[in-house]
Amino acid sequence: MATTAHSTTTEVFSYKGVDKKGNKVTGEVVSPSSSLAKAQLLKQGVRTNSVRRKSKPMFGGGGKPIKPMDIALFTRQMATMMKAGVPLVQSFEIVAGGSENKNLAKLIRGIKDDVAAGGGFAASLRKQPKYFDELFCNLVESGEQSGALETMLDRIAIYKEKTEQLKAKIKKAMTYPIAVVIVALVVTGILLVKVVPQFAETFSSFGAELPAFTLFVLHLSEAAQAYWHIIGAALIASVFFLGKLKQKSQTFRNFIDRLMLKIPVVGGIVYQSIIARFARTLSTTFAAGVPLIDALQSVAGATGNSLYEAAVLRIKDEVSTGTQLNAAITNTHLFPAMLVQMTTIGEESGALDEMLDKVASYYEEAVDNLVDSLTSLLEPIIMSVLGVLVGGLMIAMYLPIFQIGQVV
Numbered sequence: 001m002a003t004t005a006h007s008t009t010t011e012v013f014s015y016k017g018v019d020k021k022g023n024k025v026t027g028e029v030v031s032p033s034s035s036l037a038k039a040q041l042l043k044q045g046v047r048t049n050s051v052r053r054k055s056k057p058m059f060g061g062g063g064k065p066i067k068p069m070d071i072a073l074f075t076r077q078m079a080t081m082m083k084a085g086v087p088l089v090q091s092f093e094i095v096a097g098g099s100e101n102k103n104l105a106k107l108i109r110g111i112k113d114d115v116a117a118g119g120g121f122a123a124s125l126r127k128q129p130k131y132f133d134e135l136f137c138n139l140v141e142s143g144e145q146s147g148a149l150e151t152m153l154d155r156i157a158i159y160k161e162k163t164e165q166l167k168a169k170i171k172k173a174m175t176y177p178i179a180v181v182i183v184a185l186v187v188t189g190i191l192l193v194k195v196v197p198q199f200a201e202t203f204s205s206f207g208a209e210l211p212a213f214t215l216f217v218l219h220l221s222e223a224a225q226a227y228w229h230i231i232g233a234a235l236i237a238s239v240f241f242l243g244k245l246k247q248k249s250q251t252f253r254n255f256i257d258r259l260m261l262k263i264p265v266v267g268g269i270v271y272q273s274i275i276a277r278f279a280r281t282l283s284t285t286f287a288a289g290v291p292l293i294d295a296l297q298s299v300a301g302a303t304g305n306s307l308y309e310a311a312v313l314r315i316k317d318e319v320s321t322g323t324q325l326n327a328a329i330t331n332t333h334l335f336p337a338m339l340v341q342m343t344t345i346g347e348e349s350g351a352l353d354e355m356l357d358k359v360a361s362y363y364e365e366a367v368d369n370l371v372d373s374l375t376s377l378l379e380p381i382i383m384s385v386l387g388v389l390v391g392g393l394m395i396a397m398y399l400p401i402f403q404i405g406q407v408v
Contacts, residue, residue, distance in 0.1 A: 040113055088115060095108055134301075155287060166273055278299055279356045292325065326343040
């Protein structure tokens with residue numbers, strides 16, 4: 001059943017028809033085909049006169065893309081609605097109506113139509129694997145089966161919010177230096193291609209030997225002018241190739257993941273974020289009543305690092321043979337002593353989810369502090385690098401002028 005759900009491709013259909021009271025109704029429905037859309041609407045009491053596939057806008061003008069933070073907000077709003085006693089189908093309509101993102105509203109209404117037609121909430125979500133991963137669907141299914149869907153949605157909302165906040169912090173730590181390096185390269189390239197040649201024309205009339213540093217910069221400028229398009233294409237191709245290689249090669253992915261952990265300062269942020277994700281995901285799944293073995297399977301994919309993913313799968317295998325969780329974690333030699341100790345306390349006291357939640361909060365705060373420290377540390381370094389690049393080029397260009405001034 002899961003395979004069919006994952007392979008289902010849905011489209012948007014516009015319909016006109018008559019409801020049970022004889023009133024004319026129009027709207028949109030998400031369905032794999034027009035015949036299924038008609039059947040879906042009939043179950044809802046709508047007799048259709050016409051069902052047409054909605055044409056897609058040219059040039060991709062379909063509104064903003066749906067981001068993970070949008071899914072977190074949708075989950076939070078659904079949890080709030082259901083806690084207030086609003087029925088599930090009506091909650092979908094209210095949340096969709098209040099969404100500024102048209103694509104998200106369309107997605108929510110598609111799920112609503114599916115649920116209204118008799119499908120389960122988790123089953124409907126599984127038809128949208130692009131937006132709802134297996135962990136999300138499993139937690140919703142657990143909430144449906146236990147009759148505590150609103151509580152489960154609240155836990156999922158907290159989990160998604162914390163996870164996305166953590167990702168945002170990591171992105172902030174990585175984006176700032178990368179952006180500045182790109183700007184530095186662009187500025188240097190413009191100076192070499194546009195500014196340095198102007199000085200070169202002036203130097204050609206001097207008739208004197210130029211300093212070695214100036215000659216080096218002039219040769220660099222000539223190379224940049226002659227091969228700038230090849231250099232640019234090579235850089236873009238390299239980024240594209242490395243991205244594809246990371247997607248397809250597990251060996252290369254392992255190498256990058258290990259390398260990220262060894263980079264000074266950045267490695268510490270990556271490491272602590274992995275521990276935070278591990279603790280947060282395991283806490284959420286365990287609190288939801290998911291068996292520990294199944295929870296560890298979900299946690300493995302949530303770590304975001306192939307080295308730790310393999311380690312969690314080893315933990316799962318050991319736990320399945322009767323080893324205690326804290327002992328299995330210790331055997332990997334990859335997790336901090338604090339996590340092991342808190343896990344031990346949690347297992348002994350029967351409050352594993354609470355202990356792991358505390359660990360997650362601690363490491364999330366640690367990541368926050370490290371990101372702030374990194375930003376403060378990088379600012380003067382980046383300014384120094386920019387100063388050396390631009391200042392070095394300017395010094396190289398003015399050295400011959402200073403030498404002529406001394407001779408005169």
